[in-house]
Amino acid sequence: MFKKIVGGVVALSVLALAIFLLIAWEPSIDPISTPNPGGFSEEQINRGEVLAGLGNCETCHTTAPNKPLAGGRAMPTPFGTLYSTNITPDPKTGIGQWSEEAFARAMREGITQSGSHLFPAFPYTHFTKLSDDDTSDLYAYIMSQSAIQAEPPENTLEFPFNIRLLLAGWKLLFFDEGRYETETSKSEEWNRGAYIAEGAGHCSACHTPRNVLGAEDTSKAWEGAIINNWYAPALNTSNRTPAGWTETEAYKYLRNGGSPFHGVAVGSMADVVHDGLKQAPDSDLRALSVWLSDLAQASGDQQASANSVSAIHSAHNNQSPSTMMGEGERLFTYACAACHYNEPDSTNTLRPDMALNSAISAPTPINLIRVTLNGVSLKEGLPEAMMPGFAHALDDRQIASLLAYLRSTHTDQPAWTNLEQQVRDQRP
Numbered sequence: 318m319f320k321k322i323v324g325g326v327v328a329l330s331v332l333a334l335a336i337f338l339l340i341a342w343e344p345s346i347d348p349i350s351t352p353n354p355g356g357f358s359e360e361q362i363n364r365g366e367v368l369a370g371l372g373n374c375e376t377c378h379t380t381a382p383n384k385p386l387a388g389g390r391a392m393p394t395p396f397g398t399l400y401s402t403n404i405t406p407d408p409k410t411g412i413g414q415w416s417e418e419a420f421a422r423a424m425r426e427g428i429t430q431s432g433s434h435l436f437p438a439f440p441y442t443h444f445t446k447l448s449d450d451d452t453s454d455l456y457a458y459i460m461s462q463s464a465i466q467a468e469p470p471e472n473t474l475e476f477p478f479n480i481r482l483l484l485a486g487w488k489l490l491f492f493d494e495g496r497y498e499t500e501t502s503k504s505e506e507w508n509r510g511a512y513i514a515e516g517a518g519h520c521s522a523c524h525t526p527r528n529v530l531g532a533e534d535t536s537k538a539w540e541g542a543i544i545n546n547w548y549a550p551a552l553n554t555s556n557r558t559p560a561g562w563t564e565t566e567a568y569k570y571l572r573n574g575g576s577p578f579h580g581v582a583v584g585s586m587a588d589v590v591h592d593g594l595k596q597a598p599d600s601d602l603r604a605l606s607v608w609l610s611d612l613a614q615a616s617g618d619q620q621a622s623a624n625s626v627s628a629i630h631s632a633h634n635n636q637s638p639s640t641m642m643g644e645g646e647r648l649f650t651y652a653c654a655a656c657h658y659n660e661p662d663s664t665n666t667l668r669p670d671m672a673l674n675s676a677i678s679a680p681t682p683i684n685l686i687r688v689t690l691n692g693v694s695l696k697e698g699l700p701e702a703m704m705p706g707f708a709h710a711l712d713d714r715q716i717a718s719l720l721a722y723l724r725s726t727h728t729d730q731p732a733w734t735n736l737e738q739q740v741r742d743q744r745p
């Protein structure tokens with residue numbers, strides 16, 4: 318009897334393993350000799366370049382500016398470090414021997430030319446939504462770039478996360494392969510925006526929190542998440558900024574890197590705006606803005622909302638130093654207010670209004686701490702503007718009291734906890 322049960326369990330396990338291996342196993346696609354870039358039309362390559370920008374291929378696949386797409390960028394995960402691969406057309410170390418079919422399979426199913434499963438740090442969970450034409454244009458663009466010989470460092474993922482076959486199980490749970498499906502109740506422009514956001518732009522890869530296995534938690538879609546040690550704010554109605562993300566403001570932010578009623582794009586979002594969206598035509602950014610303002614359910618007079626929140630804190634800004642109470646308030650007046658002060662009705666992108674900025678109303682102070690410590694470089698925010706960092710001018714306790722002051726006077730959100738420790742943790 319006992320023998321029979323054990324036998325049954327063993328047989329079932331072997332069967333389950335066999336089924337799993339059958340699902341997990343993928344064939345290799347025959348290598349080709351590297352395509353001649355002359356074989357692609359210039360229009361196709363140009364369209365591919367815009368898509369590569371939207372997809373931030375270069376941001377993730379480049380470590381040195383003189384070796385674009387040659388890979389090697391470290392992607393720290395809770396399970397170890399993964400490195401991006403060389404996607405230049407180099408036949409040995411890059412993807413020069415990948416046919417268009419192999420490339421399309423990688424983009425859509427996360428499988429290499431030889432049949433291994435790819436980690437979802439490569440956002441194929443989004444790229445799978447790209448149309449046939451767009452995938453083909455991307456291939457043309459990638460295959461027309463200079464071939465660079467470069468081998469990325471070995472991944473340092475811990476067992477069992479280093480077993481690529483197991484990714485087949487991850488995919489069964491969390492991955493839906495398939496092209497973008499038009500939402501018929503919405504306009505064509507909205508659909509274009511959603512197609513870019515969900516597909517090439519992979520916006521939710523940063524703006525949606527992930528579960529313990531690294532998959533986007535769809536029950537919390539667009540609710541904001543911490544990524545690369547920056548906070549990517551909620552883009553839906555949970556966004557706490559007082560003036561919502563209307564179509565006009567979203568467009569200004571995505572096109573130029575800043576909106577007077579919000580603030581500027583720093584950190585990873587600066588890469589998205591200044592490297593990624595730079596080549597995209599206006600029509601695409603307008604479409605993204607239509608989609609975004611619908612997601613945020615934003616409308617109304619931005620200047621009026623700005624004036625009403627500014628009125629609350631301008632009372633603080635106008636006090637004379639002798640009547641100021643706390644250290645935070647004094648520090649803000651001396652260190653920040655000269656640049657961060659707006660007259661009513663003249664809200665200015667060059668002087669982000671603290672009461673309107675998501676960094677101050679966000680659930681985590683990470684962005685505010687990082688901007689206060691390191692400032693805003695010329696590569697971030699508005700390209701013509703910068704902000705000095707205060708890492709050397711102020712100590713942890715001073716920054717903590719300054720930021721606590723901003724939080725309590727410029728928002729109606731609960732105080733942040735452990736601020737001083739959090740400032741210390743963010744010191745470069």
Ligand code: HEC
Pocket residue numbers: 368369372373374375377378392399400401402403404411412420423424429430434435436437438439440444455459
């Ligand atoms: C968020 C970072 C990120 C972005 C953005 C990104 N990739 Fe990747 N990509 C990776 C990582 C990491 C890998 C390696 C995954 C692995 O080893 O399993 C990878 C692997 C690949 C591969 C498989 C290559 C191989 O040799 O196995 C291809 C093809 C690829 N990416 C193309 C692209 C293209 C095209 C774009 C832009 C449309 C892009 N990637 C954008 C991170 C990224």
Ligand code: HEC
Pocket residue numbers: 513514518519520521522523524544547548549550552556558562567570579580581582583584585586587589605609674675676684
């Ligand atoms: C690589 C990660 C990443 C990707 C991809 C990304 N974002 Fe962001 N996003 C961020 C971060 C981080 C911030 C916060 C930047 C700041 O505070 O200036 C941000 C901020 C924003 C904001 C401002 C929110 C606010 O309330 O201040 C908007 C709007 C936005 N992103 C839209 C988008 C759209 C649309 C896309 C896709 C085209 C996108 N993001 C893709 C990381 C990302």
Ligand code: HEC
Pocket residue numbers: 575579580581582583649652653654655656657666667668669674676684685688689693694695697698699700701702703704705707
């Ligand atoms: C010399 C002028 C100047 C001073 C002083 C200054 N800032 Fe700024 N700050 C700026 C400018 C300009 C920007 C926008 C930069 C850009 O667009 O590139 C900015 C941006 C910001 C942002 C917006 C970041 C975002 O994601 O939207 C915050 C927050 C901020 N500053 C906080 C502070 C704090 C706190 C202080 C005082 C400790 C301070 N600033 C002092 C000029 C200044």
